[in-house]
Amino acid sequence: MELLVTLRKKSLLEKVTPSVDGVIIGRVFTSGYHYTLEEIRDISTYCHENYLKCYIAMDNFISEDDLETLDAYLAFLRELDISGIYFHDLGVMERAIPYGLLPKLIYDGKTVLCNSLDTAFMLKQGIGSAVISRELTLSEVRHIIQNNSGRVDMQIFGHLRLSYSRRKFLTNYFKQIGKEYDYLNKETLKLVEEKRDYALPIVEDDQGTMIYSDYIFEMVRELVEFRKDLRAGIIETLFMEDENLIVQICRDFSRLTIENKEFIRNNLIYNHPDNYATGFLYQKTNINKDE
Amino acid sequence: MNKIELLAPAKDLAKAKIAIRYGADAVYVGGKFYSLRSRASNFGLAELKEIAAFAKQYHARVYVTVNIVFHDSDYYGIKEYLKYLEHIGIDAVIISSLALIPIVRREAPGLECHISTQLSSLNSEAVWALRRFGADRIVLGREASMNQIEAIASKVSVPLEVFIHGGMCSNYSGRCVLSNRMTLRDANRGGCAHSCRWKYRLYDKNELVSDPTCLLSMSSKDLRASAYVERMIRCGVASLKIEGRMKSEYYIGQVVKTYRRMIDEIYEQGSLDPERLAYYDDELSKAENRPADDGFLSGECDSSKHLYGVNGAGVTHDYVAYVKGFDAVRNMAQIEVKNVFACGDEIEVFGPEIDNKRFTVQLLFDDSWNEVKLANKPTQILYVRMPFVTGEGDMFRKVRRNDD
Numbered sequence: 001m002e003l004l005v006t007l008r009k010k011s012l013l014e015k016v017t018p019s020v021d022g023v024i025i026g027r028v029f030t031s032g033y034h035y036t037l038e039e040i041r042d043i044s045t046y047c048h049e050n051y052l053k054c055y056i057a058m059d060n061f062i063s064e065d066d067l068e069t070l071d072a073y074l075a076f077l078r079e080l081d082i083s084g085i086y087f088h089d090l091g092v093m094e095r096a097i098p099y100g101l102l103p104k105l106i107y108d109g110k111t112v113l114c115n116s117l118d119t120a121f122m123l124k125q126g127i128g129s130a131v132i133s134r135e136l137t138l139s140e141v142r143h144i145i146q147n148n149s150g151r152v153d154m155q156i157f158g159h160l161r162l163s164y165s166r167r168k169f170l171t172n173y174f175k176q177i178g179k180e181y182d183y184l185n186k187e188t189l190k191l192v193e194e195k196r197d198y199a200l201p202i203v204e205d206d207q208g209t210m211i212y213s214d215y216i217f218e219m220v221r222e223l224v225e226f227r228k229d230l231r232a233g234i235i236e237t238l239f240m241e242d243e244n245l246i247v248q249i250c251r252d253f254s255r256l257t258i259e260n261k262e263f264i265r266n267n268l269i270y271n272h273p274d275n276y277a278t279g280f281l282y283q284k285t286n287i288n289k290d291e
Numbered sequence: 292m293n294k295i296e297l298l299a300p301a302k303d304l305a306k307a308k309i310a311i312r313y314g315a316d317a318v319y320v321g322g323k324f325y326s327l328r329s330r331a332s333n334f335g336l337a338e339l340k341e342i343a344a345f346a347k348q349y350h351a352r353v354y355v356t357v358n359i360v361f362h363d364s365d366y367y368g369i370k371e372y373l374k375y376l377e378h379i380g381i382d383a384v385i386i387s388s389l390a391l392i393p394i395v396r397r398e399a400p401g402l403e404c405h406i407s408t409q410l411s412s413l414n415s416e417a418v419w420a421l422r423r424f425g426a427d428r429i430v431l432g433r434e435a436s437m438n439q440i441e442a443i444a445s446k447v448s449v450p451l452e453v454f455i456h457g458g459m460c461s462n463y464s465g466r467c468v469l470s471n472r473m474t475l476r477d478a479n480r481g482g483c484a485h486s487c488r489w490k491y492r493l494y495d496k497n498e499l500v501s502d503p504t505c506l507l508s509m510s511s512k513d514l515r516a517s518a519y520v521e522r523m524i525r526c527g528v529a530s531l532k533i534e535g536r537m538k539s540e541y542y543i544g545q546v547v548k549t550y551r552r553m554i555d556e557i558y559e560q561g562s563l564d565p566e567r568l569a570y571y572d573d574e575l576s577k578a579e580n581r582p583a584d585d586g587f588l589s590g591e592c593d594s595s596k597h598l599y600g601v602n603g604a605g606v607t608h609d610y611v612a613y614v615k616g617f618d619a620v621r622n623m624a625q626i627e628v629k630n631v632f633a634c635g636d637e638i639e640v641f642g643p644e645i646d647n648k649r650f651t652v653q654l655l656f657d658d659s660w661n662e663v664k665l666a667n668k669p670t671q672i673l674y675v676r677m678p679f680v681t682g683e684g685d686m687f688r689k690v691r692r693n694d695d
Contacts, residue, residue: 111465112410140364162467164462176505286475
């Protein structure tokens with residue numbers, strides 16, 4: 001299994017290099033990352049020189065108006081010889097074919113890849129791998145991975161994306177209440193519903209608005225079982241301000257074994273008392289209200 | 292060129308029949324399994340068979356939603372279900388699981404595969420990809436603007452379906468699991484709790500930055516794309532879709548009839564002038580109970596397209612009765628009461644063959660022929676003296692007075 005980390009700050013690159021197999025970066029066009037093309041080139045070059053894989057996130061939808069920009073971006077990425085592209089929009093797959101990038105594509109449907117048949121269907125199209133959804137129980141994860149061994153990626157740590165909208169919820173809200181506020185691309189804003197106390201991180205950028213889980217998902221103990229059959233495990237670092245903690249987490253995952261998994265998990269939870277949870281791994285969602 | 296299709300929702304058999312009688316070219320319905328909107332009544336196997344047969348009489352088509360985001364255990368029985376749908380004459384399934392395409396091709400090749408808006412197809416390349424996978428029709432995401440729809444339609448040969456009316460997810464369809472987190476109800480398997488419509492406080496770190504008198508809501512106004520129907524016809528969209536499998540028979544009848552007449556008028560006259568458009572908008576507003584706008588069709592959705600603390604739209608009419616039959620000798624309509632009305636109220640009657648004819652209720656009788664002054668028992672059968680002919684399937688609505 002490749003151990004990958006989302007590189008939200010360039011300053012982390014050298015610090016995580018000893019622990020991870022690759023990094024995931026991107027630009028605001030098609031992703032929630034904010035690197036310029038020059039920065040992407042620099043990071044890619046560094047990765048090549050340091051035997052680190054460099055993946056590009058394109059985990060947003062693309063409008064018809066943006067297809068030309070997508071073309072130019074794909075040509076740029078081919079030139080960089082990047083390791084792979086995480087894509088969300090099926091249009092990226094179609095457009096990547098003439099660039100010879102199809103085998104480097106990794107489908108990340110976020111919420112829509114919940115079974116082994118759809119995973120196999122996507123892989124059959126010639127792409128390299130697919131990221132399974134986060135709303136799965138442990139047995140469902142096990143089933144998908146067993147049926148698509150070595151070609152499945154999975155988020156193994158970090159806040160989970162709960163929703164994605166083209167609507168600019170914060171812009172519209174502050175306009176509605178007539179308040180000037182610095183909110184764009186800000187990672188410190190949280191929504192708390194009237195009757196519940198979950199504090200859900202919310203981020204708005206040029207592409208729209210995304211809302212994330214209040215907790216940090218972790219599957220330290222469970223990963224040991226799956227590791228040999230996963231193509232890649234992804235550490236999501238969004239909303240994590242403490243660079244030392246990110247480095248520590250990367251290091252912990254890189255040395256994770258059956259013997260030390262409890263120690264590593266306990267160390268994480270006791271030394272960094274954030275809100276950790278195993279997400280839906282042990283929590284089945286219901287199909288309707290009455291279940 | 293084929294005439295554009297008007298596609299209507301129905302949550303049960305009665306509403307599906309109303310949609311077809313009121314002018315829908317096709318209806319989409321959910322079965323008991325595999326379908327979003329789990330709280331809709333949904334169709335059992337016998338009801339699916341009945342609506343398929345009923346639709347054939349009207350040369351209408353029936354599509355069945357198989358559009359949940361499948362987990363592995365959800366596929367149980369799917370092959371038999373698809374074979375059954377094909378056998379009884381269903382025309383298409385609306386799917387979001389791409390793995391179903393080869394299964395449909397193999398097990399039930401007579402069914403078309405329509406790709407649900409759950410996949411948020413928003414560009415021509417995505418449409419081509421889905422076509423290559425074997426899709427017969429693509430439902431575009433509601434985030435596409437009219438200009439983008441025209442551009443996509445000009446580049447692809449696969450039939451496109453576009454939403455023109457009804458509720459909208461405030462997030463990309465299929466990409467929201469807020470409900471899963473907040474209520475453990477799976478948004479993408481029919482359990483959506485509409486958490487986006489709830490009210491939220493906004494904090495920056497620990498500081499409250501929202502206005503306590505107007506909390507943040509992601510709730511969007513409903514969609515009303517009447518002003519774009521003509522452009523959709525011209526650019527070659529195949530199907531115009533009305534949202535609302537949870538809606539009432541009144542809503543279905545009124546919305547379907549209005550769009551039916553609008554589409555026919557555009558084909559007959561070549562265009563629709565502003566006065567006629569205003570007339571049709573007024574007709575649509577008689578069915579709505581939430582504010583509506585044109586969504587992303589005109590571009591971005593700014594704050595005016597959101598709902599903050601407002602749910603009602605100022606209802607102008609109340610649906611009060613459904614016509615079960617008409618006695619031409621006595622000029623009496625047999626009606627089923629839906630909402631309160633009384634002798635002296637002004638009633639507007641509309642139906643597949645009747646346009647907004649008004650009368651004042653003079654004489655009402657119960658089924659023992661006792662005179663009744665007030666109709667206030669829902670589902671009660673009453674008889675009302677009519678000044679004109681009405682027929683089964685017509686509906687009565689009461690015009691609201693300012694003091695109502």
